[in-house]
Amino acid sequence: MTVSKTVEKSAEVTKSRKDAGDNPxxxxxxxxxxxxxxxVLKRAQLKVFENFLRCVASLQLTPAQFSVLLLVEQNxxxxxxxxxxxxxxxxxxxxxxxxxxESRDLCARIRSTNDRRSHIxxxxxxxKAVLTRAKKLVATKHExxxxxxxxxxxxxxxxxxxxxxxxxx
Amino acid sequence: MTVSKTVEKSAEVTKSRKDAGDNPxxxxxxxxxxxxxxxVLKRAQLKVFENFLRCVASLQLTPAQFSVLLLVEQNxxxxxxxxxxxxxxxxxxxxxxxxxxESRDLCARIRSTNDRRSHIxxxxxxxKAVLTRAKKLVATKHExxxxxxxxxxxxxxxxxxxxxxxxxx
DNA sequence: TATTGTTATACTCTATAACTATA
DNA sequence: TATAGTTATAGAGTATAACAATA
Numbered sequence: 001m002t003v004s005k006t007v008e009k010s011a012e013v014t015k016s017r018k019d020a021g022d023n024p025x026x027x028x029x030x031x032x033x034x035x036x037x038x039x040v041l042k043r044a045q046l047k048v049f050e051n052f053l054r055c056v057a058s059l060q061l062t063p064a065q066f067s068v069l070l071l072v073e074q075n076x077x078x079x080x081x082x083x084x085x086x087x088x089x090x091x092x093x094x095x096x097x098x099x100x101x102e103s104r105d106l107c108a109r110i111r112s113t114n115d116r117r118s119h120i121x122x123x124x125x126x127x128k129a130v131l132t133r134a135k136k137l138v139a140t141k142h143e144x145x146x147x148x149x150x151x152x153x154x155x156x157x158x159x160x161x162x163x164x165x166x167x168x169x
Numbered sequence: 170m171t172v173s174k175t176v177e178k179s180a181e182v183t184k185s186r187k188d189a190g191d192n193p194x195x196x197x198x199x200x201x202x203x204x205x206x207x208x209v210l211k212r213a214q215l216k217v218f219e220n221f222l223r224c225v226a227s228l229q230l231t232p233a234q235f236s237v238l239l240l241v242e243q244n245x246x247x248x249x250x251x252x253x254x255x256x257x258x259x260x261x262x263x264x265x266x267x268x269x270x271e272s273r274d275l276c277a278r279i280r281s282t283n284d285r286r287s288h289i290x291x292x293x294x295x296x297k298a299v300l301t302r303a304k305k306l307v308a309t310k311h312e313x314x315x316x317x318x319x320x321x322x323x324x325x326x327x328x329x330x331x332x333x334x335x336x337x338x
Numbered sequence: 339t340a341t342t343g344t345t346a347t348a349c350t351c352t353a354t355a356a357c358t359a360t361a
Numbered sequence: 362t363a364t365a366g367t368t369a370t371a372g373a374g375t376a377t378a379a380c381a382a383t384a
Contacts, residue, residue, distance in 0.1 A: 006258045028255045032304070033241035037315060038217045040328055043335035045210045045256070051338055052207050063207045064351095074200035081365060083366060093227050093352065109366095117292045117360045117365040124277070135201070146206060150330060158330045159209055161319060166212035168318050169220055233374095252341065262346060262375065278343095286342040322371045341384075349376075357368070 012094055048146075055141040059134050064089075066138075069131045072107055072121045079118040080109070087091060217315075225312040228303050233258075234270060235307075238300045241276055241290045248287040249278070275299055 033039050042119075052063050052125075069081055084094035098121075101107045106127035110121035123131065146155055202208050221232050230238075233256075242251055253263035267290075270276045275296035278288035292300065315324055 001381075028244045028247060028251060030255070031239060033236055033239050034244070034332060035328060036236070036239075036307075037312075037324070037328055037331075038214070038221050039236055040335055041210070041214045041217055041330040042232070044331040044338075045207070045214050046257075046334055047338040048207045060319050066275075067202055067205070067208055070200060070205075071197065073203055074202070075197045078197060079365075082197060082206070086199075088215075090353065091366070092354080101174060112365095115175065115280060115361070115365080119366070137207075145338070146334075155206070158327070159204060159206060160321060161327045162206075162209040162213040163203065164318060165315075166209055166216055169213070169216040169314070248342075259376070261377085262347080274345070282343080284384070288343070339374105342382085343380105344382105345378105345380075347377085347379105350374080352373075353363100353371080355369085355371105358366085359364100361362095361364075 056134050056137050224265050225306050
């Protein structure tokens with residue numbers, strides 16, 4: 001990805017530059033873009049995912065994989081369709097994702113005895129251990145960094161507002 | 170303190186349901202997921218983009234296209250590389266995007282006289298008109314809806330926090 | 339030699355239709 | 362017939378290498 005441009009703008013458009021290449025190090029004006037929710041939301045999301053990946057790099061977990069493990073742990077006895085749809089993942093796309101987690105022995109599909117079409121999802125012992133380590137890394141590195149930037153109170157307020165948008169918008 | 174690590178897993182797991190298909194309408198527990206910034210951030214971003222697309226559907230503009238038009242308007246005389254990199258778009262991927270906008274007569278590439286390698290980007294008259302209409306739709310529909318959900322003050326606070334994350338995380 | 343715009347390409351995400359096995 | 366999991370596939374979005382024109 002690209003850079004972090006925190007450059008102060010200041011109305012230096014009136015300087016002498018007429019064209020590109022005139023002054024190579026002059027930053028652009030974001031203008032109304034910096035007030036567009038969608039824009040800052042997307043940029044923030046990319047940064048947060050990037051940071052998450054770095055924090056749990058030792059466990060090789062993506063945000064999506066982490067969310068699957070968390071949800072399976074929290075909801076024992078549920079099948080693929082239920083887990084996937086709760087996460088907004090389409091069932092066809094969930095297959096490869098589970099294949100990956102299962103091949104790494106982090107979770108397992110168990111044919112349901114009630115309905116032999118269903119695969120009940122469970123965490124393996126290794127999956128539970130990895131998830132525990134992941135939670136620790138997320139708390140001590142990822143969330144800690146966020147608290148440095150925003151403060152714990154603001155962090156809670158931010159999550160509350162984003163949840164409201166996700167649920168009511 | 171950092172995080173509420175003690176997600177009460179509510180003893181209703183001990184209810185009567187044993188397996189999938191037992192009680193089809195029972196919602197899953199998000200648990201710690203609802204406190205994961207990355208998770209709510211991503212869900213919120215999808216909802217906001219979705220709403221944006223609906224609000225400006227009559228103009229057939231995506232959030233990314235809107236951001237290009239806005240940035241070109243705000244920064245006359247800049248070339249493709251400068252506009253693209255400011256938006257976090259890689260130059261190769263910016264080509265098709267510009268082809269699209271140019272084919273719809275919303276913006277134009279102009280060969281720079283200073284450096285004949287560069288293409289200066291400008292909005293066409295139609296591009297300016299469409300952008301004006303888009304801004305109006307965004308303000309009266311998109312932002313208005315957000316203010317309904319959060320309130321104007323919270324909306325400003327949210328954007329400030331997201332900007333801080335995007336720039337400092 | 340370095341840079342701008344471009345092409346080609348590949349990999350991830352996401353989305354839809356259709357198959358199979360069960361119900 | 363309807364549903365769960367799966368396959369195949371297509372489309373976006375994103376990433377890198379390399380080329381032609383120009384500096």
